Amino acid sequence: MAAPLAADGPVVIIGAGQAGTLAAEALRSGGHAGPITLLGDEPHGPYHRPPLSKGWLAGEIGEAQLMLRVPEMLAKKGITLRTGTRAVAIDREARQVRLADGSSLPYAGLVLATGAAPRTLALPGADASNVLPLRSRDDASRMAAALARCAEKQLPVVVIGGGFIGLEVAATARKKGLSVTVLEAGPRLLGRVLAPMLSDWFADLHRGHGVELVLQSRIEHIVAEGGEAVAVQLVDGRRLPCGLVVLGVGVSANDALARAAGLACEQGIVVDACARTSDPLIVAAGDNTARRLADGSLLRLESVHNATEQAKSAAAALLGQERPFTATPWFWSDQYERKLQMAGLSGGADAWALRGELGGAAFSVFHYRAGRLVAVDSVNDAKVHLLARKLLEAGVSPAPEQVADAGFDLASLLAR
Template identity: 40%
Template sequence: MVDAHQTFVIVGGGLAGAKAAETLRSEGFTGRVILISDEREHPYERPPLSKGYLNGKDERDSVFVHEPGWYAQADIELHLGQPAVQLDRAAKAVSLGDGTRIHYDKLLLATGAEPRRLDIPGTDLAGVHHLRRLAHAERLRGVLASLGRDNGHLVIAGAGWIGLEVAAAARSYGAEVTVVEPEPTPLHRVLGPELGGLFADLHREHGVRFHFGAGFEEIIGQNGMVLAVRTDDGEEHPAHDVLAAIGAAPRTALAEAAGLDLADRTDGTPGGGIAVDASLRTNDPDIYAAGDVAAAEHPLLGGARLRVEHWANALNGGPAAARAMLGKEVSYDRIPYFFSDQYDVGLEYSGYAPPGSYDQVVCRGDVGKREFIAFWLSEGRLLAGMNVNVWDVTEQIQQLIRSRVVLDPHDLADPAVPLQSLLA
């Protein structure tokens, strides 16, 4: 039974929001829990949208966080298909698009992120796609199937995780695929130059073409349809459809209009997410943020802010924020983690080691066979590790990162030396 003495409101019906609602109940909160989402669907997970659901292996029903009936059973009040359009901090109220005004005692902003748009001529043509929502994936799935049937051509802007996963899905339908990427290798800003080439090889083996060192300049169309992509080095790539996979921007509009503090991006420019402390609290003591939209002070990074756009951060950050909203002691110090699947390659990455932060990369295992672990080190200390088609090592990798022990690269590279033994 809900007693209405307190109302906790969650804006954002993604994984972070749904898991926060679940945690409020599992921690025994008996007040009202209201979950607001501008999407019509119940909260769902996004990773399948560029993998199993997109390539046709997973059913639509498999992506949802909870069964639809769970929300009523758990007394979670849903406002689906309704954007929260205004946050009145003085009155502690959120207004929805349909005019409904909802009072909160505590508020969680879990508004996620949205795809960045190409700012070039031709982006309004019918065959230009983005991938964030289930509806996008439904549409893209149909597009890839028909490109496969008709020998059609997909040109993808961006060789990041989503660009590469969609390239793999598109090849599984038999579509022609070209990926355009300004950096010299795929995944450059995550993996650096040392390992990006491996992903270029993997995709080339499956028939993907790459055009590195160039960006989109124009999407050329005729009668509203895509004909080709012109890159800024003057080349033209035939295209029937285009996917813009150039990253995502945190959805901070509501927070910003309400005067909450925002973080800078890592390059110092604004737009880095809602600034929260290690308990995921904003500069307003009754408002929290979690998931893709939150830039949290990370205890393992000396309190520097990090915005992590990955599934595990929504899965764990939503519950952490919920516990903090309930007044529990929270210091959210999860090591960033993500996974990816492309063709027969599955990987997990733990840590944070953008180019410039590490001075050595060490591999253990068979890189050529794509069965290995890569380690990024700085002065002998582990910053990040990625296991590729090697499993059950994430915990050890994360322990090594946390331990900050100085490691011998020869031991790290030697599969005969158990990772656990390096902790001593």
Template identity: 60%
Template sequence: MGSQAPIVIVGAGQAGVQIAESLRQQGYDGGLLLVGEEPHPPYQRPPLSKKWLTEPGASQALSLRGPEALSRRRIELRLDTRVLAIDRAGSRLQLAGGEELRYGQLALATGARPRTLSLPGAQLEGVLALRTIGDSLRIGAAIRRCAAEQRPLVVIGGGFIGLEVAAGARKLGAEVTVLEGLPRLMSRVAAPIVSEAFERVHRAHGVNLVLGAQVAELVGHEGRVQAVRCADGREFPAGAVVVGIGVAADDALAAAAGLACERGIVVDECARSSDPAIVAAGDCSARRLADGRLLRLESVHNAVEQGQSAAAALMGHERPFRSTPWFWSDQYDVKLQMVGLSHGFDQVVTRGDLERPAFSAFYFRAGRLLAVDSLSRVQDHMKSKRLLDAGLSPTPAQAADANFDLQSVLQQARPATADGA
């Protein structure tokens, strides 16, 4: 072994905790240190733009794993501690404040940071982004102020976070304008039929939704944001602005240490970086697929799945990324659940009620199921997930037929699998 130094995990978020716990589950008995720069014990981020935004409570309610639970598994937690640099040759980390830390093996789980606008006025007071507990509390307070002063909240970006904030702000009684640069909502991940359904839902809840809006400037008065101006001269008054234009992988530490990074720390299917002694998982990583493409996912499922692979890799085992990616978003009373990756689809069919909306969109390529987006159709989501995990596909006609039980595809496949194995 040669070294008694612990395995150190940088980043105490979803992926970091998963790596630590999976190491213990997989029988690792040595020293284990989880280092995070935030002051809070590991917590869940999804509620920050959902229920927590409108009904914040004690931060413990968001807890992913409390210090006691971690210490029971002999996982040492160091909070408020930023890692500044990795010395790979010396197997050391340099911490803010000057301290150095030796590691036996290293895992990076540094997450992502919200993208910022590089436009005039982007630094004005009242321009906010959402990643942390503190951000969510600030945005919640800003929404309440907007509602009380009858000033609109302007959300820049019609992706998941922007739209969830818009829904929360409507719930709290604020007037809301959403400015989206592209012609439809969530266009990076959803088919037009899903975008249009959410467009109707937000408009029905009174959101002023502006598509194709090219934001040019944030206008301020005495240092505080007052309005958002678009390139075509339109100006939207703002009591506060939430910028939700996506995140950038936090790969600076890895890049400075010479690890391969391409908009994320490049890892293989087993979460190994270009240095086989260092693994990376979660939002900070970009996974190299078998066909050479790089895939970046920002989701709880991805952090958990890659965290398990990373722990296995640290134990010297190969555990490739296994299950089908999935994601969810809550907006008003609509629950969106997405499973699979729709990239490259050539056909979409739907089942259910498009108007309510309570339907599922099935994405196919060459007649094979790639992904399913379900809006308030939990059963469709669960059955589709099982199908995709098993590599099975209904035909497009079966998927579109609400009377066809998706489960039957699995049931029909079972005897064949047993015989053919």
């Protein structure tokens, strides 16, 4: 365990998203009295990212609802927010962060909350002005304008990637009445995170709302005219006209600063359960991290829950406290009128049990590996989702027949 910060030592936090903001607040509430500087390279103050592909993109929520913290609230806590400020290097020997304007900030403790960046595609035409990723507020604003243009001119939308971002944007576009085609390179939607039965259910959900799905698709190039994408050309000869191409092909950890500074990085900035990096003065939290587990493997989690809890662990570590984050991870996704809530990690599951009727008003899929419950995916089934988190935290595995029996009280297993 590292020695705690001096009570008046300056802390610099690179990244003003969920993890960075909450780390700043946790440091202050944890008793740190020194300067805390929160650096954000975007021109906006801290905001919520999940609504970007849904409510914000659809125009259903305004700026006030998007904001995570207004600058005045941070200022009251003695946290200095600097927006539009980019860190370009970390000098670990001098304990300074160099900024793009040539100035430097000293630190006694440093938090890296640099998040992740959308992956791109090395395709001819992918640099067209209306080929857009979705990660930031500005990305979402550009995409909203492109959707409005598609609606005005009755132009189709092509989404590349059948993951959560791609499908959430597809649902938003369909709700606006736009023609949508989703191109997925794999054999099923959300193949890395969902069981086949749920992948099929989501495919039916989107097809039922008028989305065309092209699975195992191969893109030859994006047809551009005058710097603007007008179609996506597939290897099989199909040519899909479009007014917008959405890039939803995943993200990569923003770990370049950490790598250049000599910190251990592999799939992201390597941290322990307390968010400590290979430098005792530097912690990291959020989508830029890869947690080293007891068996030596690495776990990357991209979620609000992970960012929130790692931020608290990172702040505690700088304060000289142990606060390991090992809780059951959970995630969610909203598509049309359906909310998917996921608890645990279903990778490697070899058996499944269904509670409720697949496609009914509410249902949940329980995932097992070697007879042990490892995850539960719930659709419009919030009560079971919350119960599943408790079961997973307690290490309780209901038998598949108990799960399938709607009359069996799963909560009773927690009282034993």
